[in-house]
Amino acid sequence: MADTMATEATAGPQGTKRDFLFLATGAGLAVGTAAVAWPFVASMAPDAATIAAGAPLDVDLSPIQDGQIVNVFWRGKLIFVRKLTEKEVTDMKAVPLSDMIDPASFESRVKKGHDQWLVSYGNCTHLGCVPIGHSGNYEGWSCPCHGSQFDAVGRVRRGPAPTNLPIPPYAFETDTKIKIGEEGGKAAA
Numbered sequence: 001m002a003d004t005m006a007t008e009a010t011a012g013p014q015g016t017k018r019d020f021l022f023l024a025t026g027a028g029l030a031v032g033t034a035a036v037a038w039p040f041v042a043s044m045a046p047d048a049a050t051i052a053a054g055a056p057l058d059v060d061l062s063p064i065q066d067g068q069i070v071n072v073f074w075r076g077k078l079i080f081v082r083k084l085t086e087k088e089v090t091d092m093k094a095v096p097l098s099d100m101i102d103p104a105s106f107e108s109r110v111k112k113g114h115d116q117w118l119v120s121y122g123n124c125t126h127l128g129c130v131p132i133g134h135s136g137n138y139e140g141w142s143c144p145c146h147g148s149q150f151d152a153v154g155r156v157r158r159g160p161a162p163t164n165l166p167i168p169p170y171a172f173e174t175d176t177k178i179k180i181g182e183e184g185g186k187a188a189a
């Protein structure tokens with residue numbers, strides 16, 4: 001049984017504080033009934049070992065607007081779910097691999113047929129701080145601890161972080177729903 005849970009959304013590049021509040025509410029409702037449903041789900045059971053292993057997490061993408069980032073937690077780890085704007089998709093596809101610290105094509109960072117969606121772990125690959133969205137010079141994130149910067153698909157573009165934000169196992173169930181923790185219909189180890 002998949003758990004559902006969402007924590008917060010950040011406004012897009014043109015977002016306002018009002019947008020933030022609206023989205024935080026919308027994401028909470030849409031992604032899940034999560035917080036509300038959890039006590040009932042828990043009482044129905046997965047056993048302790050299953051909970052520790054981390055059941056897959058369903059995320060409803062429908063309330064997420066272009067340019068917005070939603071934070072969710074899976075297996076206790078922060079995960080960014082970001083809907084790229086068309087401009088960001090175009091810009092990210094155009095970055096030469098030679099400009100990157102940890103070269104990775106755009107295609108390797110998204111699922112085929114779902115160019116607008118980035119799903120990545122949300123902790124800096126230097127020492128684990130949480131990068132701030134929509135900041136830095138690469139349309140992505142900047143890390144407040146030591147200045148690393150990541151682009152809109154989570155590729156590190158300025159160190160000291162040595163590697164890109166890792167991609168967790170996930171699969172599209174429909175165009176508006178992903179399941180984190182399963183890759184191609186199989187539960188992740």
Ligand code: FES
Nearest residue numbers: 124126127143146
């Ligand atoms: S933890 Fe992000 S740059 Fe050091």
